[in-house]
Amino acid sequence: MTTTIGTEQVSLEDLTPFPGNARRGNVEKILDSLRANGQYKPLTVRRQGEETLTILAGNHTYLALLRHEESGRDACHDWELANDRPCQLCINVDADDPTALAHLIECDDDTAKRINLVDNKAADDGTYDDEALAAIIGSLENGVVGTAFTDDEADSLLARFEEEEVVEYTAPAVAEYNDSPEERQARIESHGGQDSRTYESRGVRDIFLAMPNAEADELGRCIMALREHFGAMSQSEIVLRAARVAVAVMDGADSGLTLAECLSRGEEIYAPEETEDAA
CATH class of the missing domain: 3.90.1530.10 (Conserved hypothetical protein from pyrococcus furiosus pfu- 392566-001, ParB domain)
Incomplete structure (x- = not known):
């Protein structure tokens, strides 16, 4: 009692x-x-x-x-x-x-x-209701002195309940990939008309990479940087060689090869075998 x-x-x-x-x-x-x-x-x-x-x-x-x-x-x-x-x-x-x-x-x-x-x-x-605790700590005018909380503890707690900044939504730029019929006809005429010799007839195939302007600019800069290492090559040769090296690096990592070994073997491993026509 x-x-x-x-x-x-x-x-x-x-x-x-x-x-x-x-x-x-x-x-x-x-x-x-x-x-x-x-x-x-x-x-x-x-x-x-x-x-x-x-x-x-x-x-x-x-x-x-x-x-x-x-x-x-x-x-x-x-x-x-x-x-x-x-x-x-x-x-x-x-x-x-x-x-x-x-x-x-x-x-x-x-x-x-x-x-x-x-x-x-x-x-x-x-236990604590952390959100209620953060509200009280956040309302203090002169810091957390006398509360037994340190500044770091208070900052960490408040950071968990900060309101996210609302950013006005901006729709991403969308590239129009497909030509209109008029644009396609104009391109044919600019390359010799309907009777012009096709790439296929010359053993060449056109691979068209459609991408937004910013990405196309970035690809151009990458090709220029690779040319510093690969030497004087056409853009298509540089892209192919870079692709071979990338595949070699990924496969080589799984096989335990070093990065230097992967890079040196990039073309050797993935270069196409010569055909009789190519010879």
Whole structure:
């Protein structure tokens, strides 16, 4: 059974940490919060008789308050400069008789242990609604000082819920690949008319690569760059040789060949065999 006595300021020197407390908290983060926000939550303290005051919940808040006083408050000057705000403990806690706000209760030993355990375990078992958390952090005016979150943690969380920038849709350029009948007839006439000798009759076949202007320009630049390595060749010869090398590289990678070996064997492997007509 637990009996509430009241909430009051208690001198730090009169308080005793819970014996054998299993929790290991981050005292420095708690001190950072106390400096930024003050002590907003009382310690839960068990009173036994007139003199014994044992902390059941808030042991690390007590340790942070002690650290603040043991430092002689000198460390607060640098903290205030770094965070551009005054230390709330320096303002509100008497340096000559530092106290902590404490909620005093009376209970038996078993209840005291249960209160100490549940105060720590319940926090461990909690989870966050990350989107709601991001909304709160994003609404803070002066950063995350005093929240126990680091700047990197806050930035990472906020990045997950940033609204994507809406970009006005622009339809892609579409190339018109097919000639009209008029354009086809004009091309025939420009190459000698209907009686002109066809490519096929000369042992030549025309492969037409239709592509948008930008891609055609890029292909032209690639052919010029390859000519620097392949030497003086026609465009068709360069494209064929590049295709042979590409296939050799892909097959060679599967066969364990080095890139240099693939490149050197590109034409050797994939060059067509000479026919009697070609000979």
